[in-house]
Amino acid sequence: MYHHTLGVWLCQKVFGVTITVCGKEIPVREIAERHIIEDLGWLPSPTDYFDGMPIKPWMSGPKTSDRPLSVLNLTPSQERTAP
Structure with a gap:
């Protein structure tokens, strides 16, 4: 549901700009973007993501x-x- 650029922004709001892993600062944005690209093959905008979604009454x-x-x-x- 959050596999788009707004979802990346939300990750930063929840987890902060960076997290520390094994003593190294890692940008949360990089982790979120990489995860989405691994799942979808590209990084869509919210518009891209929801364009194909059927709207129910x-x-x-x-x-x-x-x-x-x-x-x-x-x-x-x-x-x-x-x-």
Whole structure:
């Protein structure tokens, strides 16, 4: 899900700019980019990654109201099962 350039940025936010391995500073960006390239063969942007993803109706939010679920005062379990 995060095999794109934004995922590399997120790795740096979570793990820091570098990590120390066996006393040597290694750039997290380099590790993340190499991992993605090994998995996919190239380093896509988020647009590249999501372009081929099918959009399902549930991804666009609730269809029963123009108001967001939080305005309807639903509990978290009700939000998960709301139509």
